[in-house]
Amino acid sequence: MLITRSKFFLALLVAGLLSSPAYSQELARPGWAGFGTASQIWWKGASVYEIDPHSFGGLAGITQHLDYIHSLGTDAVLLTRFQPDAAHPQDIDPAIGTLDDLEELIHQASNHNMRILIDLGVLAPATDPTSIARYWLNQGVAGFHISSLDEAAQLRKIASSYKGQRIVIGDLDTANPIKQGGPQLLLDARLSKVNQLSAAALRTELEAVQPTQDLLLATDGPSTPRSITRLGDGQHDADIAKAVATLLFANHTSALIYSGQELGLPSGEIKWGTPATGALSKIPDNSRSVFAQEANPDSLLSWYRRLIALHHSNATINSAPTTITLDHDSENVLAWIRKPQVPTYKNPPVVIVCNLSAQTVHLSLVDDMKKLHLRGSFLRPILRSDNGMGPMSLDSMTLAPFAVYIGGLGY
Numbered sequence: 495m496l497i498t499r500s501k502f503f504l505a506l507l508v509a510g511l512l513s514s515p516a517y518s519q520e521l522a523r524p525g526w527a528g529f530g531t532a533s534q535i536w537w538k539g540a541s542v543y544e545i546d547p548h549s550f551g552g553l554a555g556i557t558q559h560l561d562y563i564h565s566l567g568t569d570a571v572l573l574t575r576f577q578p579d580a581a582h583p584q585d586i587d588p589a590i591g592t593l594d595d596l597e598e599l600i601h602q603a604s605n606h607n608m609r610i611l612i613d614l615g616v617l618a619p620a621t622d623p624t625s626i627a628r629y630w631l632n633q634g635v636a637g638f639h640i641s642s643l644d645e646a647a648q649l650r651k652i653a654s655s656y657k658g659q660r661i662v663i664g665d666l667d668t669a670n671p672i673k674q675g676g677p678q679l680l681l682d683a684r685l686s687k688v689n690q691l692s693a694a695a696l697r698t699e700l701e702a703v704q705p706t707q708d709l710l711l712a713t714d715g716p717s718t719p720r721s722i723t724r725l726g727d728g729q730h731d732a733d734i735a736k737a738v739a740t741l742l743f744a745n746h747t748s749a750l751i752y753s754g755q756e757l758g759l760p761s762g763e764i765k766w767g768t769p770a771t772g773a774l775s776k777i778p779d780n781s782r783s784v785f786a787q788e789a790n791p792d793s794l795l796s797w798y799r800r801l802i803a804l805h806h807s808n809a810t811i812n813s814a815p816t817t818i819t820l821d822h823d824s825e826n827v828l829a830w831i832r833k834p835q836v837p838t839y840k841n842p843p844v845v846i847v848c849n850l851s852a853q854t855v856h857l858s859l860v861d862d863m864k865k866l867h868l869r870g871s872f873l874r875p876i877l878r879s880d881n882g883m884g885p886m887s888l889d890s891m892t893l894a895p896f897a898v899y900i901g902g903l904g905y
Contacts, residue, residue: 536609537661537679538708539812540569540748541802546716548575549763550753553591557599559766562784564606566756567802571603572611572639572663574716580618583626593633600634609636611663616641627652637661639681647675663710679748682709685741686718691725691734691850694823696741700830701819703747711742714752723760730852732758732794733896736879737828737848739798740898743805744832744846746812756798757782797879804877804900810834810844820862826851827893829859831903837868842903845873849893857891863903873901 543563550556556563556571563571578587586593600610612635617623623645627638637653637660640646646664653660664677666684684699703709713721721738722731735758742749754764759782767783787793805812810832820829828848834841849855863870872885879898886892886901893899 536569536659537748539746539805540710541567541743541805542570542572542611542710542748542750543568543753544572544574544715544750545753546575547573547590548587552589553586553595553599557595557602560599560602560606560608564608566751566799567806568608568751570609570611570636572613572750574613574639575615576612577615580616580621583614583617583621584629596633609658611635611637611639611661613639614641624648624652631656631660635660637663637678639663640677641665643667643676646677650675650677666707666709679708679710681712681750682747683712683715683718685711685713686715686721688713689724691727691737692823693826693828693848693850696828696850697819697821697823697830700741700745700817700828703745703817705746705815705817709747710750711745711747712750712752713738713742714755715750716752720752720755720760722755722758727852730896733879734850735794736797737850737896737898739794739801740846740848740900741828743801744811744830744844744900745817746814746832749805751798756795757784757787758794792881800877808844808876810841810902814844818866820859822857825849825855825857827855827857829862831866831868833868837903839905842870843868844876845901845903847891847893847899849895849897852895854895855891855893857893859888859891863888868903870903870905872904873899874904876900876902 543566545556547553547556551558576587576590577583578585586596603610612630614623614626617626627649630638631653636658638649640649640662643664646662650662653662661678663679663681666680666682682703684702685696688695688699703711722735725738726734742751754762757764765783767781767785781787784795787795790796814832814834816833818831818833820831822829826849828850830846832844832846834843837843845859847857870888872887874885875883877900880894885904886899891899
């Protein structure tokens with residue numbers, strides 16, 4: 495809804511009042527997620543679901559499907575292409591809804607324990623980003639993604655003055671160090687530039703992920719071809735997508751899903767689907783509708799849900815201080831270890847192995863463990879993308895084409 499001149503100045507007045515010391519700690523509505531303080535930092539290890547409302551039925555469409563978004567283990571929804579243009583940063587594109595629609599979305603997202611973030615995009619010259627930030631924070635958004643890091647410190651200071659751990663997300667700039675007080679999260683899109691399903695190429699990017707940085711890893715986004723198009727082979731796309739998802743969520747970082755990525759969509763809007771005539775078994779396995787994939791426990795959607803649940807629940811995966819990559823490039827196998835500070839029988843290292851080839855691979859990790867002085871002879875299964883059962887010997891691992899195996903090191 496385009497705001498009239500009088501409403502615009504009224505909004506600025508309200509923003510100014512609410513940003514004063516007496517009111518700066520309040521959300522727009524008591525009871526919404528983020529009202530008050532929390533002991534746990536919500537955005538560390540978070541799962542962020544990015545949506546272009548234009549392809550999701552607008553803001554009302556997002557609200558309608560919050561149950562689905564929440565079922566993915568989503569912690570926050572990032573809205574992109576939100577404003578009509580750079581000249582109207584305090585307006586909502588009328589093609590996607592109104593301010594009332596946004597208020598309802600934030601409120602209902604709160605009931606699902608999710609936060610709403612917005613992409614501020616590229617602001618017009620001479621625009622004051624601080625007044626823009628205050629305006630949207632007063633509406634109840636939990637933070638922003640910004641394109642320029644020049645104002646990051648100032649925006650973070652403003653966001654931090656509000657209750658509920660409001661955050662600023664900036665794009666990772668590997669050429670320039672991040673200044674003190676910069677964004678809480680850095681959007682790391684290096685994986686979105688990888689165009690070859692190669693263990694060597696992906697291992698290089700995985701090794702660049704530093705545990706000292708709070709990163710938001712992404713393989714897909716609105717400005718790049720989707721990973722299923724870049725990395726798929728047209729035959730094993732869903733299995734390849736499961737390996738890509740594992741890169742995102744079997745690490746300590748936060749991770750971003752671009753809407754439809756969890757279904758393997760190459761483009762276009764999500765298809766929700768309806769019950770087909772006859773038994774569910776007649777639904778094609780390669781169907782990319784939500785209904786069809788929910789009916790299939792081996793679908794890409796099911797894998798994302800299980801993987802994200804593991805990311806949230808397994809302390810070694812989401813918070814262990816060390817990631818060790820293993821060089822099995824010659825077999826086109828990407829493997830890494832999440833190692834606790836003090837590995838024990840009950841708290842062992844977690845080993846993640848992804849076969850990135852179309853052939854069955856026979857692998858030994860015995861020498862790797864010896865070099866790392868890690869005790870163990872087999873892996874207890876935690877999560878695997880094939881239908882195999884039971885533990886796997888380190889000396890003789892057999893991985894089906896494009897299979898993923900996540901296991902705890904046992905002895």
